[in-house]
Amino acid sequence: MRQPPKERIAIEAKKAWMLSAGLWSIFPVIITITLFVLAYFLQFSYWYGIGLLVASLIEIILTVFLIPTLRWKRWRYELFDQEIYIQHGVLIVTRTLVPMIRVQHVDTKQGPILKKYGLSSLTISTAATTHEIPALIEEEASALRDQISNLARVDQDDV
Template identity: 60%
Template sequence: MRQPPGNTIAQEAMKAWRITAAIYAVILWLATVAGVVVSYLYDFPWSIVIAAAALSAISTYLFVFLLPKFRWRRWRYEVFEQEIYIQYGILIVTRTLVPMMRVQHVDTKQGPILKRFRLATVTISTAATTHEIPALLEEDASELRDRLSALARVDEDDV
């Protein structure tokens, strides 16, 4: 079996993922509070509200504190002359080889949370699908985008 890819994504990715998860957790907690209000006003069973609060607490812990660290540890990538090797996943580890000759275009994208930490995601498009390498430092993402674009052009010229 092939060795895992050698390059990691930026460590600030964990912070960005935690903030994103916290935003979703706040929405989940607001729904839980709404359940408390509904339960109080309309004699709704409290057992359901308690179960929702427990589920909210467990989800918050998992998605805000625990999973970002595991996601960061698994995300790896490596660029070779003929292919891009990507590995990600926590319980189910996915290893993807993207042939350079299939690459149609390469983009970088950056939302407000990634921008706050000066991170960007590299998006690699083929005819069949799109692959992402998330949360690279802005400079690294730009260099990787340019390198992949150049390698894809060279491979195209060889055909």
């Protein structure tokens, strides 16, 4: 069996994923507060709100603190002359080999949260699907994009 890839994504990825999950966790909190307000005005049991509050707290602990750390530990990649080796997953670890000859184009993208931490994601497109290496340092993502593009071009010229 092949060894896991050696390269890791940027450590700042954990902060970016925590911030993103924290922003999404605002919605369950708003719904919980709304349920408590409705329970007060409509005179029904507060136990529904308490149950939803417990569920919201568990969701926040998992998505904001636990999952970003696990995701960062599992995300790895490695670039070879003939292929790109990607590993990711929290509970189920997926290892993917993308042959250079199948690469059609390579993009970098950056949203507001990634920009705040100086990160970019690299997207590798083939005819069948798209693969992403998230949260690389901007300069590293650009250099990797150019390197993959050159390697893919060389492979296609050989055909």
